[in-house]
Amino acid sequence: MTILSSSSVSTAIGSLKMCFYGAGSIAEAMVRGLLDRGLTEPGQISMMNRQNVARMEELASRYGVNTSSLEAEKSVMLQDADIVFLMMKPKDAAEAISQVRDLLHPGQLVISVIAGMTIRTLETLLGKPMPIVRTMPNTSSTIGLGATGISFSASVTGNQRDLAETMFQAVGLTAVVEEQLLEVVTGLSGSGPAYVYYLMEAMIVAGSQLGLTEEAARELTVQTVLGAAHMVKATGENPADLRRKVTSPNGTTQAAIEKLDANHFSQAVISAIARAAERAAEMGAEIERKATS
Structure with a gap:
């Protein structure tokens, strides 16, 4: 496997199509950071949510990214993406993923910003083997001073790891940790x-x-x-x-x-x-029970 240099990683990011499912403040911060750093162009980015059309129009106007309120067009955005960011609210995540999982394929890199959802739960919901990056950013990402914990599934390649870290470094600092420690990251920097x-x-x-x-x-x-x-x-x-x-x-x-x-x-x-980390683990268990029941 060829390991990309930092300049090659930046170049590679610019060649990839990205789809953000979920368009809240962290998703917007990621898009703004990627564009401000010159890592990609607006035409390479698609953003979608379930029903807030006004929000989509706002983001398209502000950043020049691709958005749509039409289900057929949103399906194409997901299918064509090289990287899919799952950024929906935890309470909506299981249902939303189950509705789109047939559109996703193993050639894509999935990056989850869903608080509490483990890689194992996400793998179960996707129903197919896919490389998954699980992240825990904090709200300071919205001003480019975030702190993001990152964990990887076993199938994530070295180059994909570099891509993920570089993208989140566009909004602040990153720390790669074992997945079981993401709850600690949540308690420390997330909250x-x-x-x-x-x-x-x-x-x-x-x-x-x-x-x-x-x-x-x-x-x-x-x-x-x-x-x-x-x-x-x-x-x-x-x-x-x-x-x-x-x-x-x-x-x-x-x-x-x-x-x-x-x-x-x-x-x-x-x-x-410690209590915040404990609660993060409790929330993850609740999400897993609901997702797999």
């Missing part, structure tokens, strides 16, 4: 933005309650979180080391950290991520 927003909510409330205007509290909070994240990335240092550097003995930061420790802050965060 992670919400934890940061929750912290920011509390910081803004604290600033407001202590006398700042809400606008000032918000601006200071946003810049503080942004600066801290950039500091970790720019220096490459461990967050714990950076925290210690700004924590003077008997100073204000130490007093604040002691209060957080008294309220079990670290353990609460760890427990929250």
Whole structure:
């Protein structure tokens, strides 16, 4: 098997037809990222959903991609695609896949962005052997700063792996993990933005309650979180080391950290991520039961 170079991977992506089944914010982010990076052209991309015609018209106008509300044309989009992105909501996924599986064929690469749906469940729903890439992006992908966990079925080739990683790198960082660890990725980075927003909510409330205007509290909070994240990335240092550097003995930061420790802050965060990962596994089991019953 020939292993493609990074430039060859980019060239290969541009030659492939892609069909996005599901047209939500992550699908739009992927399309925008692929086009902005020059990895493909609008004519190579088709997008479809079940019935939201206005959304299809919006995306066609905004990006110049191919869309249709006609079932016959949508069938052709799926049949002709080299890569099929399954991006429907988990509650709709099993029914939607069962309706189109006869249109798909083993020569296609299937990329799933369906939360909770395992490769095994998807293989069962497809009813035929197909190479499957399972992914878990987060909402920051919509601004090109996403974090995506990626796992592969056994039949995915090395070149297909490279293609998938390159495409998701168009919207941020990627991490390849064993599939059983995608639930951890879900708990950590998939749900992670919400934890940061929750912290920011509390910081803004604290600033407001202590006398700042809400606008000032918000601006200071946003810049503080942004600066801290950039500091970790720019220096490459461990967050714990950076925290210690700004924590003077008997100073204000130490007093604040002691209060957080008294309220079990670290353990609460760890427990929250573990519970999110556990819930992801529970949701996956529920989807599998419904899909295979």
